[in-house]
Amino acid sequence: MAVVTPQRSKGSFIAMQPLLQPGVGHIGGAPARETIPERLARLIASPKAYARQKSLLAGLRWLRTNLPVGRVESADFDPFWLVTRHADVSDVIRRHDLFHSGERAHTLVPRASDDMARAMTGGSPHPIRTLVHMDEPDHSKYRAITQSWFTQQRVTSLEDRIRTIARASIERMAQHGPTCDFVRDVAIHYPLKVLMEILGVPQSDEKRMLKLTQELFASEDAELGYGESAAGDPARHAQELFRLLGEFQAYFVPLMERRRHQPKDDLASVIANARIDGKPIDHFEAVSYYVIVAAAGHDTTSSSISGGLWALCENPGEFRKAKDDPGLIPRLVEESVRWTTPVHHVMRTATANLELSGQSVARGDWIMLNYLSANRDEAAFNEPDRFRLRRNTSRSALFGQGVHTCLGQHLARLEMRIFFEELLARLASVEIAGAPRRSASIFIGGPKTLPIRFKMH
Numbered sequence: 001m002a003v004v005t006p007q008r009s010k011g012s013f014i015a016m017q018p019l020l021q022p023g024v025g026h027i028g029g030a031p032a033r034e035t036i037p038e039r040l041a042r043l044i045a046s047p048k049a050y051a052r053q054k055s056l057l058a059g060l061r062w063l064r065t066n067l068p069v070g071r072v073e074s075a076d077f078d079p080f081w082l083v084t085r086h087a088d089v090s091d092v093i094r095r096h097d098l099f100h101s102g103e104r105a106h107t108l109v110p111r112a113s114d115d116m117a118r119a120m121t122g123g124s125p126h127p128i129r130t131l132v133h134m135d136e137p138d139h140s141k142y143r144a145i146t147q148s149w150f151t152q153q154r155v156t157s158l159e160d161r162i163r164t165i166a167r168a169s170i171e172r173m174a175q176h177g178p179t180c181d182f183v184r185d186v187a188i189h190y191p192l193k194v195l196m197e198i199l200g201v202p203q204s205d206e207k208r209m210l211k212l213t214q215e216l217f218a219s220e221d222a223e224l225g226y227g228e229s230a231a232g233d234p235a236r237h238a239q240e241l242f243r244l245l246g247e248f249q250a251y252f253v254p255l256m257e258r259r260r261h262q263p264k265d266d267l268a269s270v271i272a273n274a275r276i277d278g279k280p281i282d283h284f285e286a287v288s289y290y291v292i293v294a295a296a297g298h299d300t301t302s303s304s305i306s307g308g309l310w311a312l313c314e315n316p317g318e319f320r321k322a323k324d325d326p327g328l329i330p331r332l333v334e335e336s337v338r339w340t341t342p343v344h345h346v347m348r349t350a351t352a353n354l355e356l357s358g359q360s361v362a363r364g365d366w367i368m369l370n371y372l373s374a375n376r377d378e379a380a381f382n383e384p385d386r387f388r389l390r391r392n393t394s395r396s397a398l399f400g401q402g403v404h405t406c407l408g409q410h411l412a413r414l415e416m417r418i419f420f421e422e423l424l425a426r427l428a429s430v431e432i433a434g435a436p437r438r439s440a441s442i443f444i445g446g447p448k449t450l451p452i453r454f455k456m457h
């Protein structure tokens with residue numbers, strides 16, 4: 001067990017050093033590198049802890065109070081800093097100049113997976129290269145390709161199409177009644193259908209897309225991912241990931257070629273025909289782009305919808321409020337995303353020696369920004385462990401911040417608002433009818449099964 005001397009935070013690094021001078025020494029000598037207790041280090045890196053959540057959330061609460069920026073030392077991972085407070089997470093994500101996304105893995109991966117990824121890519125830690133893996137100047141060039149497709153105005157123009165998809169999903173749910181597994185029968189299909197429509201992928205390919213996107217993010221989960229044996233073997237896990245990316249490639253390269261020859265009014269055509277510095281986007285980066293749009297927009301949104309409904313079942317008072325006053329639905333959307341926090345963390349790499357909440361972070365250090373913790377921070381949210389519609393969520397790390405802020409946030413909010421409007425208009429009652437379970441995933445996760453009993457109008 002690592003020895004820990006709990007230390008009260010002295011505030012975020014920006015508060016301590018308004019001008020943030022990288023490399024400036026610490027008065028009175030370099031601050032100690034405080035290591036978080038081994039038991040908590042194990043929880044942070046355990047997919048199963050994300051499925052159970054209770055002890056993980058308790059551990060994160062302890063860290064926010066006692067060691068808001070702490071060092072995680074473990075045999076299986078390169079050392080990294082764990083940032084748990086909302087204010088610190090916010091400060092770090094806004095400073096993309098000081099904290100890069102592309103230098104090291106963008107999510108927590110075991111050393112053996114990282115080594116395998118580098119061996120297979122010829123040195124890069126990233127099996128694919130998407131917006132989340134890029135820094136400036138590339139990042140803004142690639143983001144500009146699709147930015148106009150994801151503006152609030154543009155996505156609002158999709159409202160009618162999305163509502164049609166939402167109504168069809170809810171009608172299917174009604175046919176399942178009086179019980180269903182809300183995740184498997186309803187929620188996982190809806191955002192995927194929306195994305196496939198925007199991308200221009202035929203709806204007949206839904207089954208294939210669903211399998212690919214679920215495997216990508218829940219790869220550590222024995223039921224959803226590559227299986228328990230790969231989860232326990234990081235090198236094999238990396239190999240499986242490359243196999244999966246090969247499957248994405250086999251699907252998207254022909255699509256890209258078709259759109260190059262015959263462009264349509266869809267996102268697949270925009271990406272296929274994009275130019276970077278005057279040259280056509282190359283295959284690898286175009287496929288990476290398709291992967292992030294298909295995958296990032298799917299599990300996150302469906303998990304937030306399921307997480308929201310789960311919470312409404314457990315909080316009948318909030319269910320009644322949302323049903324009686326549809327004006328509260330935008331708040332239900334925000335609270336569902338906060339409550340579920342489908343993106344559990346992202347990683348950054350320090351580009352300079354600096355001080356972060358009293359800790360000396362060295363250039364090249366790997367840093368975990370823990371959204372699960374930030375979204376339950378009692379300094380940012382009143383009674384964070386309660387699901388409440390009438391809360392002020394203006395302070396949130398829900399969709400990230402700064403240059404990497406979620407490209408699809410307007411789409412996600414619109415999809416969720418429409419879905420809840422349609423669902424609550426029809427749902428007379430709903431309750432849990434079995435044991436709900438979350439996926440075992442360190443990076444992106446949420447409910448994987450939510451058995452419910454319901455009545456519809």
Ligand code: HEM
Nearest residue numbers: 131132296297300301304343346399400404406407408412
């Ligand atoms: C509730 C749903 C969603 C949540 C909670 C969410 C959350 C996030 C977060 C936290 C980031 C920042 C990652 C970082 O800082 O490294 C992000 C980035 C991103 N998201 Fe989302 N997301 C959601 C839905 C979507 C949707 C619907 C799409 C698109 C179709 C999408 C596409 C992206 C893309 C492309 C990025 C990378 C942006 C960049 O690096 O410039 N997301 N998302």
